[in-house]
Amino acid sequence: MFHFLRFSREHTAATPLERPIGQSFTPLHLAAGLLTGLFFGVALALGKPLIVFAAILGLLLFLGVLRRPEIGLLLIVLVDASVVYESAIPVLPLGIGSFHGTDVILLGLLFLIPFNRAVNPAFKIIRTPMNQAVLIFFLAVLLAALYGLFITKVDYKIVMRMLRIFSYYLMFFIVTHFIHTKEKIKFLINGLLAISVVVSLAMLLQAALGSNVQIMPGRIETAKTFETKYEATRILPPGQTLIQVMLVTTFCLMITLKKHFLKSAYFYLLLLFGVANLLTYNRSTWVIQILSLGLFAFLVPGKAQKKIAAWVAVMLLLGGLSYAAIMGLGGKPAKTVAAMTDRFASLFTGEKIKESATLKWRRLENYAALKRLREDWVFGIGLGNAFAWKKKPISYMHNFYLWITLNMGIIGFLAFAWFFLLFLFRGFTHWRKIEDNYLRAVYLSFTIGGLGLIPGAIVNPQFREWYSIIVITIMIGLNESIRYNNSIRETVKIHG
Numbered sequence: 001m002f003h004f005l006r007f008s009r010e011h012t013a014a015t016p017l018e019r020p021i022g023q024s025f026t027p028l029h030l031a032a033g034l035l036t037g038l039f040f041g042v043a044l045a046l047g048k049p050l051i052v053f054a055a056i057l058g059l060l061l062f063l064g065v066l067r068r069p070e071i072g073l074l075l076i077v078l079v080d081a082s083v084v085y086e087s088a089i090p091v092l093p094l095g096i097g098s099f100h101g102t103d104v105i106l107l108g109l110l111f112l113i114p115f116n117r118a119v120n121p122a123f124k125i126i127r128t129p130m131n132q133a134v135l136i137f138f139l140a141v142l143l144a145a146l147y148g149l150f151i152t153k154v155d156y157k158i159v160m161r162m163l164r165i166f167s168y169y170l171m172f173f174i175v176t177h178f179i180h181t182k183e184k185i186k187f188l189i190n191g192l193l194a195i196s197v198v199v200s201l202a203m204l205l206q207a208a209l210g211s212n213v214q215i216m217p218g219r220i221e222t223a224k225t226f227e228t229k230y231e232a233t234r235i236l237p238p239g240q241t242l243i244q245v246m247l248v249t250t251f252c253l254m255i256t257l258k259k260h261f262l263k264s265a266y267f268y269l270l271l272l273f274g275v276a277n278l279l280t281y282n283r284s285t286w287v288i289q290i291l292s293l294g295l296f297a298f299l300v301p302g303k304a305q306k307k308i309a310a311w312v313a314v315m316l317l318l319g320g321l322s323y324a325a326i327m328g329l330g331g332k333p334a335k336t337v338a339a340m341t342d343r344f345a346s347l348f349t350g351e352k353i354k355e356s357a358t359l360k361w362r363r364l365e366n367y368a369a370l371k372r373l374r375e376d377w378v379f380g381i382g383l384g385n386a387f388a389w390k391k392k393p394i395s396y397m398h399n400f401y402l403w404i405t406l407n408m409g410i411i412g413f414l415a416f417a418w419f420f421l422l423f424l425f426r427g428f429t430h431w432r433k434i435e436d437n438y439l440r441a442v443y444l445s446f447t448i449g450g451l452g453l454i455p456g457a458i459v460n461p462q463f464r465e466w467y468s469i470i471v472i473t474i475m476i477g478l479n480e481s482i483r484y485n486n487s488i489r490e491t492v493k494i495h496g
Helices: 027-045 049-067 069-080 101-119 129-150 156-178 182-209 240-256 265-278 283-299 302-329 331-348 357-373 400-433 437-456 466-495
Strands: 091-094 097-100 219-225 228-236 387-389 392-394
Touching: 049 069, 049 101, 069 101, 069 156, 069 182, 069 466, 091 101, 097 101, 101 156, 129 156, 129 400, 156 466, 182 228, 182 240, 182 265, 182 437, 182 466, 219 331, 228 331, 240 265, 240 283, 240 302, 240 437, 240 466, 265 283, 283 302, 283 331, 283 437, 302 331, 357 387, 357 392, 357 400, 400 437, 400 466, 437 466
Parallel strands: none
Antiparallel strands: 091 097, 219 228, 387 392
């Protein structure tokens, strides 16, 4: 099952949307044209020109996304995993529920895969061992949804919302089928970096304004450590996972590419993303990033290790000078730095952090979940279901592994474990074979970043958060695309 299935080279041929109309016109195009004209005609007849105008703009945008799937992926990230309020996302109401605007993009791009296969014989389905793992995991999600709806009687809206969130794992297939050249991979990475810059700058502005004026979604609250509150703002926007992942990627690119880091744009991006990550006050994230970058330093060759040592020395010097300058100036920046310092120092307080209210509550969650699991460990309690603990319903859990086992049973847990561990296995066994320096840096950064998510999920359920799933899935899909790109290079070398 884990053997490599042969990739197809022919799938890089132009899709029907990239070829002249006369070469790809089908009855489906005719039907779509007639239905579109009928819709616009009825809307105009009813005196709804604004609806027509909005529909035309939406149609043009959708067609543009179908031509350039990488733009569609970036739109999904920008809308769902950055600093956009969910209430601002356009919603298409249906009789049995509704679609968010990005759901339409997701479904459209997924439909484009079989559509291209049907109308273009040169387009081949990309087959890798990850395909089976992703599909089996999603089937386990569907099973848990059906079990919740018909057996444990979970509310329909709750189940559908969870199912919608987990459906974004299917973005994997969009990435592997349409983002396969270095140019497209680099375009997507640069787009993710640009969105990360927007998120980071918004977080800096939010920190300056404080928690009384909220300009972005997510948790905006007063920073505190244990029972001490600070005149500083903790910011946890939907883009938090994106900047967490891109910080590692930026570091790996800065070290791998042969350019002095003070002259590299990645160095300054790293500083920006680093400050944004500090503003989350998320201790588990800080620890994981330090360990991830340490693992990268351990894996790379000696020359890169010397570069990392020089970079660390420069950063420590800059950090020390900045700390002294900010604390000397005083005011709000000094209070923010003091809050971050105390937060980080709390990691080394031993018994005090162990007995903190935060960890006590999470231990209680774990205990309650384990007790409930004894009754429903095979199929779980149904997707999105809550369970009572001393008459208090618990639906949100910080420990993802207990959550998925409780909601989807041991079947769901094993399906997820196979899917994600296979991604890591393929990453760590293949990264040295990637010939291109840029692609190798990205590939390794996603692998070690993915490894960091595993311990983090004990206290931070990123694998079930909508905004995190989007970033994680793109990360996994891009690694498979980089492997494919590298296999094409090897084939050209051998056969000319």
